[in-house]
Amino acid sequence: MKTILFVDDEPNILRGLRRMLHPLKKQWNMHFAEGGVEALEIMATHDIQALVTDMRMPGMNGYELLQEVRKRHPQIIRIVLTGQPDKETYCELMTMSHYFLWKPIRNEDLKLLMDMIRDLDHRLHEPNLLELLGGLNSLPSLPPLFHKLMDLFEDQETTSNDIAEVVGEDIAMTAQLLKLVNSSFFSLNREILTVHEAVNYLGLEILRHLVIAQHIFNSCNDQERKEFHLDALWEHSLCTATLAREIGEFISDDPTTGSSAYLAGLLHEIGKLVLVHHMPEQYTKILDNCETEGQCQSEVEMKFLGTNHAIIGGYLTSLWGLPHNITEAISLHHGTEDAPEVCRLSPVLEAVWHANRICKGDMSKSEKYRDVVKNFQHVLYPGK
Secondary structure, three states: OEEEEEEOOOHHHHHHHHHHHHHHOOOEEEEEEOOHHHHHHHHHHOOOOEEEEEOOOOOOOHHHHHHHHHHHOOOOEEEEEEOOOOHHHHHHHHHHOOEEEEOOOOHHHHHHHHHHHHOOOOOOOOHHHHHHHHHOOOOEEOHHHHHHHHHHHHOOOOOHHHHHHHHOOOHHHHHHHHHHHHOOHHHHOOOOOOHHHHHHHHOHHHHHHHHHOOOOOEEOOHHHHHHOOHHHHHHHHHHHHHHHHHHHHHHOOOHHHHHHHHHHHHHOOHHHHHHHHHOHHHHHHHHHHHHHHOOOHHHHHHHHHOOOHHHHHHHHHHHOOOOHHHHHHHHOOOOOOOOOHHHHHOHHHHHHHHHHHHHOOOOOOOHHHHHHHHOOHHHHOOOO
């Protein structure tokens, strides 16, 4: 059973939360604190999975509490309960927390969020990885895309479409942008499924502030890029995304399937990016072992880490609030090598599973999509 901690300096609000959440007492252990200091004391002696904190409190305010929690207990999921903040405060909170709940809080919104947290991928149990992913604030982008974006923000004539075109080609920037907008899910009452929607929702002014002042995007270094063949990783991800969108539109009449399949295809290897940037020594050993032993990379990852890059990527994107059908496709994009039974779970997963294999040159399980592939030879085999 997971444990959640609520923090507010007003006892009446805490009493109201106790009453509201009484029906969930068999699903959650709950603690309540009247300030940041008391909250940190509780976290020091109890295994807390999620924190919901008010922002305006005497003494240690909510932002200061979040800073301490990210430093001391990065594995704890951080949720802000707030009114509409000003632009600068809003930007700071977006980089410090995982989710927002807006005042006045609605019973159904709080319960839905708690259900989402409780149902986070249960396959990831490694404490070190949970701490790493909980405290993760950014991932590296390819230098050409990163510098192109910086140049666009310097140009006063830049449009939202210009920004979205660049971000939509980059794994890290796309994931972090979707995290920012989907953390506000409960104020939107809908999921944002395209980069263009995300850019338009935030607006250029806030996005410029996040990028330049808050440094939400950064560039990988030359050593990472060369040693781990990151250009090839990006090329494969973009190929998978483009083909997955076409397959998704082919197999489903739902207009959101193609968009979701594109995002899942672009992000399906994001777990590798986490390993490259934050666990380079372990990842080097994994790649060396794959080469010497001739084993599948996912199998070697399981041996070294107790998990694999697909599960890591699925957990991270779930934690960042991305839609379930996208995180599911990321988690299961390998599925079974013999028969894609898992693809029956959703058309987005089916599209990504096949696109990933086809972009690696394997059509053996995907004959029914041969006509789709014929229309995209320029993507699979550029220059031919």
